[in-house]
Amino acid sequence: MSIKVTITGAVQTSLYNKTDDYSFSVVRYPHYESNIPISMGLNTLHGEIIRIFRNCSLFEHFLERTRQLARYFLQIQYPKEILCSRLYSTLNKTPAISLKYATFHSFTNFLTKY
Numbered sequence: 001m002s003i004k005v006t007i008t009g010a011v012q013t014s015l016y017n018k019t020d021d022y023s024f025s026v027v028r029y030p031h032y033e034s035n036i037p038i039s040m041g042l043n044t045l046h047g048e049i050i051r052i053f054r055n056c057s058l059f060e061h062f063l064e065r066t067r068q069l070a071r072y073f074l075q076i077q078y079p080k081e082i083l084c085s086r087l088y089s090t091l092n093k094t095p096a097i098s099l100k101y102a103t104f105h106s107f108t109n110f111l112t113k114y
Contacts, residue, residue, distance in 0.1 A: 001055055014061035015052060032077035042082070045073060046090045053094070059101040 002016040019026040029044055030036040048069055056062040066087075073083050091097055 011057070012061075013055055013057045015055050015065050029073065029076060032079070038082075041073075041078065042086045045069065045078075045083070045086055049087070049090045050094065053097050053100070062097075062101065 002014045004012045004014075006012060019028070030041045032038065032041065049066060052062055052065045052069070056065060070083055070087065074080065
């Protein structure tokens with residue numbers, strides 16, 4: 001977790017992923033075509049979105065980390081339609097995300113970009 005205190009005294013939190021600083025790629029999630037059931041990968045995606053939500057105080061940080069996660073899952077061959085469906089269901093099943101960031105339209109725009 002990255003913690004920043006602004007000049008006004010507000011505390012901002014976001015995720016820090018040390019693997020972002022590595023010069024090599026790190027396998028963090030199961031590949032779509034692996035022998036691991038697809039549901040495990042999708043459940044991992046769901047859990048990661050919740051983890052990102054809990055650790056990011058600003059919507060912009062949440063959005064950027066979620067985009068990175070979606071891009072990674074696309075790179076490991078998860079179909080775009082399945083990813084969008086799981087992202088959408090996670091956002092619908094977790095209304096606290098929309099309430100925390102006081103927006104739902106931005107999520108809809110986010111989903112249409114992928």
